[in-house]
Amino acid sequence: MPREKKLTIRDIARLAGVSRSTVSLAINDSPLINDRTKAKVLKIIEEVGYRPNAMARGLVSDTSGAISVVVPPVGHVFSDWYFAESLSGILDAASAADFRVAIEIATEDFKSGRRAVQQFEERRTDGLLAVGALVTDDYLERLLEAGRPVMLVNSELGRVPAVIADNVEGTVAIVHHLASLRHRAIAYIKGLDITTTGRHRDEGFRKGLQLAGLPFRDDLTAFGDFTEASGYEAMGQLLDRKPLPTAVFAMNDMMAIGAARRMKEHGLLPGRDIALVGGDDAPLARYVEPPLTTLRQSMYDLGAEAARLLLKWIRTKQPPPPRTLLHTELIIRESCGARLASARRGGQLR
Amino acid sequence: MPREKKLTIRDIARLAGVSRSTVSLAINDSPLINDRTKAKVLKIIEEVGYRPNAMARGLVSDTSGAISVVVPPVGHVFSDWYFAESLSGILDAASAADFRVAIEIATEDFKSGRRAVQQFEERRTDGLLAVGALVTDDYLERLLEAGRPVMLVNSELGRVPAVIADNVEGTVAIVHHLASLRHRAIAYIKGLDITTTGRHRDEGFRKGLQLAGLPFRDDLTAFGDFTEASGYEAMGQLLDRKPLPTAVFAMNDMMAIGAARRMKEHGLLPGRDIALVGGDDAPLARYVEPPLTTLRQSMYDLGAEAARLLLKWIRTKQPPPPRTLLHTELIIRESCGARLASARRGGQLR
DNA sequence: TTGTAAGCGTTATCAA
DNA sequence: TTGATAACGCTTACAA
Numbered sequence: 001m002p003r004e005k006k007l008t009i010r011d012i013a014r015l016a017g018v019s020r021s022t023v024s025l026a027i028n029d030s031p032l033i034n035d036r037t038k039a040k041v042l043k044i045i046e047e048v049g050y051r052p053n054a055m056a057r058g059l060v061s062d063t064s065g066a067i068s069v070v071v072p073p074v075g076h077v078f079s080d081w082y083f084a085e086s087l088s089g090i091l092d093a094a095s096a097a098d099f100r101v102a103i104e105i106a107t108e109d110f111k112s113g114r115r116a117v118q119q120f121e122e123r124r125t126d127g128l129l130a131v132g133a134l135v136t137d138d139y140l141e142r143l144l145e146a147g148r149p150v151m152l153v154n155s156e157l158g159r160v161p162a163v164i165a166d167n168v169e170g171t172v173a174i175v176h177h178l179a180s181l182r183h184r185a186i187a188y189i190k191g192l193d194i195t196t197t198g199r200h201r202d203e204g205f206r207k208g209l210q211l212a213g214l215p216f217r218d219d220l221t222a223f224g225d226f227t228e229a230s231g232y233e234a235m236g237q238l239l240d241r242k243p244l245p246t247a248v249f250a251m252n253d254m255m256a257i258g259a260a261r262r263m264k265e266h267g268l269l270p271g272r273d274i275a276l277v278g279g280d281d282a283p284l285a286r287y288v289e290p291p292l293t294t295l296r297q298s299m300y301d302l303g304a305e306a307a308r309l310l311l312k313w314i315r316t317k318q319p320p321p322p323r324t325l326l327h328t329e330l331i332i333r334e335s336c337g338a339r340l341a342s343a344r345r346g347g348q349l350r
Numbered sequence: 351m352p353r354e355k356k357l358t359i360r361d362i363a364r365l366a367g368v369s370r371s372t373v374s375l376a377i378n379d380s381p382l383i384n385d386r387t388k389a390k391v392l393k394i395i396e397e398v399g400y401r402p403n404a405m406a407r408g409l410v411s412d413t414s415g416a417i418s419v420v421v422p423p424v425g426h427v428f429s430d431w432y433f434a435e436s437l438s439g440i441l442d443a444a445s446a447a448d449f450r451v452a453i454e455i456a457t458e459d460f461k462s463g464r465r466a467v468q469q470f471e472e473r474r475t476d477g478l479l480a481v482g483a484l485v486t487d488d489y490l491e492r493l494l495e496a497g498r499p500v501m502l503v504n505s506e507l508g509r510v511p512a513v514i515a516d517n518v519e520g521t522v523a524i525v526h527h528l529a530s531l532r533h534r535a536i537a538y539i540k541g542l543d544i545t546t547t548g549r550h551r552d553e554g555f556r557k558g559l560q561l562a563g564l565p566f567r568d569d570l571t572a573f574g575d576f577t578e579a580s581g582y583e584a585m586g587q588l589l590d591r592k593p594l595p596t597a598v599f600a601m602n603d604m605m606a607i608g609a610a611r612r613m614k615e616h617g618l619l620p621g622r623d624i625a626l627v628g629g630d631d632a633p634l635a636r637y638v639e640p641p642l643t644t645l646r647q648s649m650y651d652l653g654a655e656a657a658r659l660l661l662k663w664i665r666t667k668q669p670p671p672p673r674t675l676l677h678t679e680l681i682i683r684e685s686c687g688a689r690l691a692s693a694r695r696g697g698q699l700r
Numbered sequence: 701t702t703g704t705a706a707g708c709g710t711t712a713t714c715a716a
Numbered sequence: 717t718t719g720a721t722a723a724c725g726c727t728t729a730c731a732a
Contacts, residue, residue, distance in 0.1 A: 008708090008709055008710090009709065009710065009711095010709080018718075018719085019718065019719040019720075020709090020710085020711095020719085020720095021711080021712080021713095021718075021719060021720080021721095022717090022718060022719075024710070024711060024712090025711095025717095025718085027710095028711085032717070032718090033717070033718085034717055034718085037717080037718080049467075049471075051468050051471035051472045052472065052709080052710070053409070053472060053473050053708085053709050053710070054414075054472040054473055054474045055405050055406075055408040055409040055414070055473050055708085055709075055710090056405075056409050056708070056709035056710035056711085056724090057709080057710055057711075058405040058710090058724095059403070059405040059406050059409055059708090059709080059710070059711095059724050059725065059726090060709085060710050060711045060712080060723080060724055061710085061711075061724090062724080064404075064405070066452065081431070081434070083434060084431070084433060084434045087453070091453055091455055092455070095455060095457075100452050100454075100474065101452060101453050102416065102450050102451060102452045102453075103437070103441055103451050103452075103453060104450075105441055105442075105445060107445075117399075118401050121399075121401035122401045122402065122403060122404040123403050123404055123405050124404045124450065257637065283634070284633070284634060284637055287607065287634055287637065287638060288637060288638075289639055358724090358725055358726085359725065359726060359727095360725080368702075368703085369702065369703045369704075370703090370704095370725090370726080370727095371702075371703065371704080371705095371726095371727075371728075372701090372702060372703075373726095374726065374727055374728085375701095375702090375727095375728095377726095378727085382701070382702090383701075383702085384701055384702085387701080387702080402725080402726070403724085403725050403726070405724085405725080405726090406708090406724070406725035406726040406727090407725080407726060407727080408708095408726095409708050409709065409710085409724090409725080409726075409727095410707085410708055410725090410726055410727045410728085411708090411726090411727075412708080473709095
C-alpha cells in the first residue's frame with residue numbers, strides 16, 4: 001500500500017533547485033520563464049506525479065473551475081431522458097474546457113435563493129446552468145442581477161440568457177404538415193402554461209393554423225399536464241366530438257402516447273384512422289405502436305451550446321446574447337405517416 | 351445592480367467586536383465558545399449574509415466537501431434511465447449529508463488512471479462513485495489501493511466495495527416463475543460478459559434451471575449485446591428451432607423488446623403464443639405491447655445506498671463491507687402473464 | 701472564554 | 717529570468 005504522498009510546490013522547488021515561484025510560472029506556462037528551466041521543472045513534476053492543490057489555487061484566483069447544473073426535483077414534468085441528454089451535452093462541453101460540473105437539485109430551499117446564492121458566495125461555483133427551469137423560478141433572475149453568470153437550457157425567464165429550441169417554428173411545421181395531408185379539423189391537447197416549451201408550442205400551433213387558413217377551435221381543444229394519463233383523459237373528451245377530428249396534435253409525447261392508448265381502446269388506429277403528432281422525440285416515441293410523429297429538439301445540443309456560452313461568459317466577463325435559438329426537426333413516423341385519403345382506404349401501415 | 355460584496359471572516363469579527371478565531375468557533379459550532387457570544391456572532395452573520403469561503407476552508411481542512419460520480423461515456427450499453435435513476439439516488443443522499451456531487455465522464459483518458467487520480471491529488475473530491483463500471487475498469491482498484499474512498503454502484507470489481515442488486519436471486523425467481531407455468535423449453539438470449547449484472551443473471555439463469563430440474567440447452571441459447579437490434583437478431587435464430595421454445599428469457603429489456611418485435615413479425619404474440627421475460631424494468635418495459643415481464647432493480651436505491659456508505663467511509667475513515675446486496679423484484683406483466691395452458695387456448699390477454 | 705499567531709498551498713508583486 | 721515575500725480566507729494551537 002503506497003503511503004499517502006502529499007507533494008507541494010515546495011517539494012518540486014527543492015527537487016528542481018529553484019524557487020516556488022519559478023515552479024508556479026512553469027506550471028502556468030508563463031512567458032516569463034526560460035524554456036530550459038520550464039522543461040526541467042515540468043520533467044520533475046511529471047516524474048514525481050505532482051498535482052497542484054486546486055483549493056489553494058482557487059483561494060488565490062477566486063475561482064473554482066466548476067459550474068453547477070440545476071435540475072428539477074424528481075417527479076417533475078420532464079422525464080429522465082430530457083435531463084440526461086442535456087447533461088451529456090453540458091458535460092462534454094465543460095470537460096472539453098477543463099471545467100468540472102456539479103449537480104444541484106432545485107429544491108424549494110435551493111430556489112428560495114439562499115442556497116443558490118451560497119454556492120457563489122462560498123466560491124464553490126463559477127456559473128450556473130438551469131435545465132428545465134420553470135417560469136416561476138425567479139431566483140435565477142436575482143442571481144443574474146447580482147452579476148452571476150447564469151444561463152437557461154430550453155426555457156425563458158426575464159433577462160436571463162437562454163439557449164432554446166425553436167419550438168414556435170417547429171410547431172408551425174407540424175401544422176403545415178398536417179394541413180398538407182388535407183387535415184382541416186386538427187384537435188389540440190394542450191399542456192400546462194408553466195414551461196417555455198409549452199408556451200412556444202402553443203404559439204406555434206396557433207400561428208400554424210393561421211398560416212394554413214384554419215380557425216383555432218375551442219371545441220377541439222382539451223387540456224392535460226404533460227403526463228400520459230392526462231393525454232388519455234383529454235383524448236376521451238375529444239372522442240365525444242361529432243364529427244371526430246381527423247388529426248390530433250398533443251403538445252408532448254407522453255400526452256400523445258396516452259391519447260394513442262385511448263384511441264386504440266376506441267377502435268381507432270393512429271396513422272390509419274386518425275393522425276397523431278406529439279412533441280419532444282422522447283426515446284419512447286419510436287417504440288410505441290404505431291411509432292409517433294413528433295418534434296425533435298436535441299437536448300444534447302442545447303446543453304452543450306449553453307455550457308459553451310456560459311464558460312465564455314465566465315472567461316471573458318461578457319454576457320452572451322439573451323437568446324440563442326436552435327432548430328427543431330419534424331420527425332415523421334407512422335402515427336401520421338400516410339395521407340388522409342390513403343389512410344381512409346384502410347391501408348395497413350408498417 | 352448591487353455591488354459585489356465580498357465579506358470575509360475579518361469583516362464579521364470587526365462588526366461583532368470579536369476576533370477572527372471567535373467567529374470561526376461560532377461558525378463551526380464549537381463547544382469552546384460562550385453561547386451569548388456565539389449567538390451574537392451568528393446574528394450578525396445572518397444579517398449581513400456572510401458565507402465562509404469554501405476554498406479557504408478546504409485548504410485548511412484538506413477536504414472538498416464533494417464526491418465525484420463517474421459515468422460511462424454516452425453510447426454505452428446502459429441507457430439513460432439507468433444513469434439518471436442512480437444519479438437521483440446519489441444526489442438525494444449526498445445533499446442530505448450536505449455534500450456536493452460532481453460528474454465525471456469515464457473517458458479513456460480518465461480511466462487510464464491519470465485523470466481519476468488527479469481529482470484526488472488536486473483535492474477536488476473526497477470520494478468516488480462509479481456507476482455502470484465495467485469489469486475492465488481497473489483504475490478503480492488502483493485508487494482503492496492508494497487508500498481513496500471508492501465505491502461501485504451495481505457492479506463488481508476486485509476488492510472495491512460495491513452496492514449491487516441481487517440479480518442471481520432475481521433470475522432464479524424468473525426461471526422458477528416460468529417453470530411454474532409449465533414451461534420446459536426456455537430459450538435464452540444472453541448479453542455480453544463485461545457487466546456484473548449480466549454475469550449474475552447468467553449465473554441465476556443456470557442455477558434456476560438446475561433448481562427446476564431443467565437442463566441448460568445450448569441449442570436454445572442465442573447471443574446479443576444488450577441492444578434492441580441484437581435481441582431482434584437473436585430471436586430470429588431461435589425461431590428456426592424445431593420445436594419452438596415456449597418461453598424466452600432475454601437478459602435485459604432492450605433485447606427482450608427486440609425479441610418481441612421479431613416474434614410479432616413471425617406472427618407470435620408474446621404472452622399468448624410464447625412467454626417473454628426481460629430484465630431491468632426499464633421505463634419502456636411497461637409501454638411496449640404487450641407490457642414486458644421483467645426483473646426490477648431499483649437504481650435509485652442502489653445509488654442512494656452507495657452514496658451513504660461512501661460518505662460514512664469518508665467521515666469515519668472506515669471502509670464499508672465489500673458487498674452490499676439489495677433485493678430485486680420480479681415484475682409480472684402481460685408478456686408472460688398467462689399460464690401456458692390457457693395461453694394455448696388462445697385467450698386474449700389485456 | 702477569547703485573542704494572537706502560525707500555518708494550509710498557491711499566485712502575484714517587486715527586487716535583484 | 718529568477719527568488720523572496722506578501723497576500724488569499726480560514727482553522728487551530730497556544731497564550732492570556
